[in-house]
Amino acid sequence: MQKTYYDPSDLKKFGKISEWNEELGAKFFEYYNSVFAEGKLSEREKSLIALVVAHTEQCPYCIDAYTKDGLQRGITKEEMMEALHVGAAIKSGATLVHGVQMMNKVNKLEM
């Protein structure tokens, strides 16, 4: 048994999840591939969204995968970092906007 929770080489084995449930695994990968195909949004735009979500979800596999995917698409490191701040802004905004709930509660409880 490995001594750490994450092993970079496990990313290569992602496809193996289908081995224990072929039907749902196949459906997932079909869905996944359809999502990333070019539509109203370009594959490049979708790659940047995926990179940001990878960070907000803090998934190391996804960060590896979509950093590499971005480089392959010619996305620059400056563009990647700019996109990341969108995720960071939403994460911090999501924290702070709950402050309204805190303020409401304080206002209700205090005399």
Added chain:
Amino acid sequence: MANSSLKKRNNTLANANRQLEILSNGIFSNGELPTFKSKISETNQYPLKAKTLEILQINLGYMCNQVCEHCHVDAGPDRKEIMTKETMLQCLEVIKTTKAHTLDLTGGAPEMNPNFRWFVEEASKAGIKDFIVRSNLTIIRANKTYYDLPHFFKTHNIHVISSMPHWTKGKTDKQRGDGVFDKSIKALQSLNDVGYGMPGSDLKLDLVYNPSGAFLPANQSAMEKDFKKALIEDFGIQFHNLFAITNLPISRFLDYLIASENYEDYMYALVEAYNPNAVANVMCTNTISVSWDGYLFDCDFNQMLSLPVNSPIKHISNYNESLINNREIVISQHCYGCTAGAGSSCQGTVA
């Protein structure tokens, strides 16, 4: 960034046999990854056979004004291997009779060969349909003796194919050296000025994109759109097509992969992206590569790995096209570079 070739630095990877050992050992000898031979055997594509010759590619020498990080030729200013006029005369005999529709001059920087212009003038008389010169662009701005190259190319209706790894200065200079981006932009503008790359122009100007690191190229047409948009908006530059070429794990790129501990992951990525449809159209099946000293190879990569053609004809001096067609292609694990994803060749994707 190194400013001399692996050969000059006495790096062990300057030795073709050492490169072939690395490509056959480790993950390919312990069964972790299939060899290229066993992979193409799965789809009954082994042995890989040459078809009718379409492209005659001639390497005029390994000398170059640049020392690019990824160069599979290990080219640079310190390389002295240059095609002689005698070998050029032998090539011209072949150019006059070949059934190939494309003549493709490469290097190094082919323009640095002292007999380059004479050779182009003579070769253009043969009237080959598509006459390509692979120019690194910066040579056009290297010194004033080269400034008129765009006019020279135009006079002989040369199809110019140039490397341009990215539309931003940072990524370009990191791969190709400081100042390369600005000089390349000036060179592209001077080519545009004489009509190269303009919409509808017969003066063909195509760009080659190589990834600047241990990753594969993305979709060629999507990259082409991004390149066109950026180059026209930022610099008013136009070109015709973008060829996305995968970096093959040999020479300086292999050295980089090993030093940066990316070699195994890169080979995994190539094998995972293996596409049997690309095998059917891989460039060695319609190309012959001639080295600076006149020897024949299945491709420029095999030339650098010292893997000669599997044919009784080994040298341009006793060239015989009918004996070269249908030969068995010499392969090793570097061949995965040409069969990944949409495939890769000197003319871009193949599948």
